[in-house]
Amino acid sequence: MWSRKSAMLGSLAIAMYLLGLTLRNEQLVTIAVVIFVFLTWAALFGGHADVASSGRRSDEWSGEEGMALGSVIAMRKLSSARLFEDGELSVTLRMQNDSPLAKILEVRDRVPEVMRIKEGSNYILMELGPRRETFIEYTIECPLRGFYSIGPVAVRIQDPFGLFHKEKEMHVYDDFLVFPKMEDLKETFVKSRVPKIFTGAVNIRQPGPGSEFYSLREYFEGDSFRAINWSAYARSGKLMVNERERDAVSDIIIIVDSRAVAETGPVSRNALVYSTRAAASLAKYFLSRRDSVGVIVYGDEVVSVDRDTGKKQLYVILTKLAGAVARGNIPLQVVVNRILPHINKGSPIIFLSNLEDDPTIVSALRDFRARNFDVTVLTPSSLEFEFDAKRIDRTGYEVLKTERDVLIGELRGLGVNIMDWEPDMLLSTALAGARGF
Amino acid sequence: MTMNKPSGDTKILYDGKTVRSSAPSRKKLAGQASLGSEIPKDAIPTVEMPTFIESLLGGPLIPKTKFLPPDRMVQNLQLAVYGVLVALSLLTYMVSPPEGTLWYMITGSLAISFIMQIVIIVIAAGAGFWGTMQRDARYTLLSNLFFILAIMRFAASKVSLASDPFDLQDSPGLLNILVVSYAVLLVMYFELANGVIRYSMLDTSIRTNEVYVMNPKKIVGKYHRSLIINPISAAVLAIIVLSANTLLPLIVGIFSSDTATRLEESVELISVYGVALGTFFVFCVVGGLFALNLPNHLQKFREKRAE
Numbered sequence: 001m002w003s004r005k006s007a008m009l010g011s012l013a014i015a016m017y018l019l020g021l022t023l024r025n026e027q028l029v030t031i032a033v034v035i036f037v038f039l040t041w042a043a044l045f046g047g048h049a050d051v052a053s054s055g056r057r058s059d060e061w062s063g064e065e066g067m068a069l070g071s072v073i074a075m076r077k078l079s080s081a082r083l084f085e086d087g088e089l090s091v092t093l094r095m096q097n098d099s100p101l102a103k104i105l106e107v108r109d110r111v112p113e114v115m116r117i118k119e120g121s122n123y124i125l126m127e128l129g130p131r132r133e134t135f136i137e138y139t140i141e142c143p144l145r146g147f148y149s150i151g152p153v154a155v156r157i158q159d160p161f162g163l164f165h166k167e168k169e170m171h172v173y174d175d176f177l178v179f180p181k182m183e184d185l186k187e188t189f190v191k192s193r194v195p196k197i198f199t200g201a202v203n204i205r206q207p208g209p210g211s212e213f214y215s216l217r218e219y220f221e222g223d224s225f226r227a228i229n230w231s232a233y234a235r236s237g238k239l240m241v242n243e244r245e246r247d248a249v250s251d252i253i254i255i256v257d258s259r260a261v262a263e264t265g266p267v268s269r270n271a272l273v274y275s276t277r278a279a280a281s282l283a284k285y286f287l288s289r290r291d292s293v294g295v296i297v298y299g300d301e302v303v304s305v306d307r308d309t310g311k312k313q314l315y316v317i318l319t320k321l322a323g324a325v326a327r328g329n330i331p332l333q334v335v336v337n338r339i340l341p342h343i344n345k346g347s348p349i350i351f352l353s354n355l356e357d358d359p360t361i362v363s364a365l366r367d368f369r370a371r372n373f374d375v376t377v378l379t380p381s382s383l384e385f386e387f388d389a390k391r392i393d394r395t396g397y398e399v400l401k402t403e404r405d406v407l408i409g410e411l412r413g414l415g416v417n418i419m420d421w422e423p424d425m426l427l428s429t430a431l432a433g434a435r436g437f
Numbered sequence: 438m439t440m441n442k443p444s445g446d447t448k449i450l451y452d453g454k455t456v457r458s459s460a461p462s463r464k465k466l467a468g469q470a471s472l473g474s475e476i477p478k479d480a481i482p483t484v485e486m487p488t489f490i491e492s493l494l495g496g497p498l499i500p501k502t503k504f505l506p507p508d509r510m511v512q513n514l515q516l517a518v519y520g521v522l523v524a525l526s527l528l529t530y531m532v533s534p535p536e537g538t539l540w541y542m543i544t545g546s547l548a549i550s551f552i553m554q555i556v557i558i559v560i561a562a563g564a565g566f567w568g569t570m571q572r573d574a575r576y577t578l579l580s581n582l583f584f585i586l587a588i589m590r591f592a593a594s595k596v597s598l599a600s601d602p603f604d605l606q607d608s609p610g611l612l613n614i615l616v617v618s619y620a621v622l623l624v625m626y627f628e629l630a631n632g633v634i635r636y637s638m639l640d641t642s643i644r645t646n647e648v649y650v651m652n653p654k655k656i657v658g659k660y661h662r663s664l665i666i667n668p669i670s671a672a673v674l675a676i677i678v679l680s681a682n683t684l685l686p687l688i689v690g691i692f693s694s695d696t697a698t699r700l701e702e703s704v705e706l707i708s709v710y711g712v713a714l715g716t717f718f719v720f721c722v723v724g725g726l727f728a729l730n731l732p733n734h735l736q737k738f739r740e741k742r743a744e
Contacts, residue, residue: 024709
């Protein structure tokens with residue numbers, strides 16, 4: 001392929017040739033000849049012509065097949081297919097030259113735009129010897145949750161003067177998933193008002209701090225004397241203690257607003273980013289407390305993860321949260337109408353939204369409160385994000401802030417535990433604020 | 438921080454209270470209250486594209502023009518450009534006498550057109566020096582244009598020299614070599630000046646970790662080899678092409694000596710049209726090679742041979 005430089009030189013040569021004939025100027029014609037010879041030499045002997053190449057994934061690759069496909073082969077390996085935000089991913093790109101001739105290659109492994117190269121480089125200029133291979137290693141930082149792909153690998157061969165080149169994209173793609181990062185929570189202040197009645201799918205008959213008797217066991221050093229069952233001691237002659245059943249095991253419903261408006265603000269600081277991180281942290285906390293957690297993400301559709309417990313459930317939730325894209329504008333009322341028949345009365349509901357552009361929010365939350373659900377709303381303020389990013393001026397900010405405060409006050413009047421979550425506030429602080437601490 | 442006072446009593450919800458649905462659109466209000474409704478700058482991802490001049494000069498590896506201080510390779514290239522510039526300026530002055538120039542046609546004065554020619558050459562050399570020293574492609578391009586402008590003249594099919602201390606005018610062969618040397622120097626100047634920019638970009642990208650270069654010595658070595666081989670081959674081939682007026686009669690002479698003699702004495706063949714005829718053959722051959730996709734076939738042949 002001709003570069004612009006060679007095209008310019010070629011055009012110059014033709015122009016000089018014609019001008020030389022018109023002006024009967026031998027020097028101009030001579031320059032045209034020299035330029036043409038220069039171009040021809042670079043084209044014929046620049047070694048740019050061949051980029052027969054193939055891309056394979058490491059795990060798919062079998063030596064012989066790769067050999068047959070072309071002379072340049074690329075394979076890639078990732079250190080992990082799943083990681084958390086701000087995590088690092090090591091990428092190893094293996095380039096092979098099956099040709100008997102050395103090649104000067106420019107290789108660019110395409111990484112998603114939001115990623116940052118932390119170590120090494122994804123753009124390499126190299127001389128790859130005949131029948132040689134090389135490993136290119138680099139590390140990327142993943143600051144934002146989501147589904148991502150690395151690839152394709154773009155390879156370019158050009159002559160030393162950059163006159164002619166040939167490019168090819170080798171379709172080697174590797175997918176990975178970035179989960180939202182989680183904050184360690186000590187206490188959420190969220191408990192079911194109807195413990196042990198609506199227990200979800202979990203078998204709550206587990207020992208733990210509580211009031212109901214669970215079983216008897218032998219006394220171990222460190223057990224409270226108050227727990228000793230003296231009657232059992234009298235019967236068996238061994239010190240026995242009462243074990244109690246866990247309290248407050250319940251279903252927790254987390255609703256995440258992922259409408260288009262949730263992404264108002266800078267890419268890395270907006271309501272959706274904060275909401276997904278909060279949802280992940282809360283899910284982890286409740287699941288570790290053996291609660292049953294369900295998540296609903298709504299934007300252009302309502303995506304739900306049914307209530308369940310355990311580590312597997314956490315990964316299911318994290319995957320859904322990682323894939324949450326700001327799209328659509330489904331009103332909250334539609335979501336509430338859809339989920340109300342399926343959630344147990346009294347289950348704590350945590351709603352994460354910037355509360356914008358939805359006229360049904362008040363009525364929807366009123367529906368929850370009318371059925372005596374314990375509703376907690378954490379509302380990351382898009383207003384603060386935009387003001388920090390200097391996208392709105394002070395007057396606009398004040399007006400909008402007042403309106404937002406009015407809405408929050410209105411929701412609080414319905415008995416909703418609500419907190420205006422400011423950008424630099426920890427989730428635990430916001431939660432404590434929402435619950436009135 | 439806004440604190441919450443939770444209420445367990447939900448009776449208030451059913452007391453015929455009218456509740457406004459929600460806050461008005463914040464975005465809408467923001468549009469009215471803020472400075473304007475244009476798209477915020479940071480909302481548009483920045484796409485760095487090479488400038489027109491950069492792309493003409495071969496296109497940067499990384500589209501940044503703020504270079505770090507030059508490394509040794511770039512310094513050597515700069516020195517080479519300075520040397521070529523001096524030689525090129527002298528040769529340009531020699532092969533472009535003021536007669537036939539545009540200035541001569543306009544003013545009719547040899548003195549004015551001589552001064553104009555000198556000014557143009559000085560500007561071309563000055564811009565070239567400055568562009569190379571500052572590694573600014575705009576000045577380099579300006580220099581290229583002025584060098585081309587300097588040679589634009591009506592020559593009446595005759596190579597005439599402004600200054601001829603070695604009496605080259607009497608020796609057509611040496612005159613040919615001089616013209617070819619001039620042309621090769623001009624093309625090499627284009628390439629070297631471009632090389633300064635390209636390698637500055639590459640060096641800066643390497644030092645800012647935007648690109649990693651494996652075996653840099655081999656890559657640079659290949660460029661150096663090309664800088665020697667290409668001009669030599671270009672000069673040899675150009676001399677052959679420009680000697681069409683002697684080569685053609687030689688070939689024709691094998692078949693008919695009379696025709697060869699007539700060709701040798703032909704005014705057209707020893708004029709610029711003879712050169713053009715030779716050049717036309719080159720065009721045809723080059724066009725044919727590209728039409729047949731010869732570079733690809735040649736590469737395949739080389740690979741097969743290497744196997």
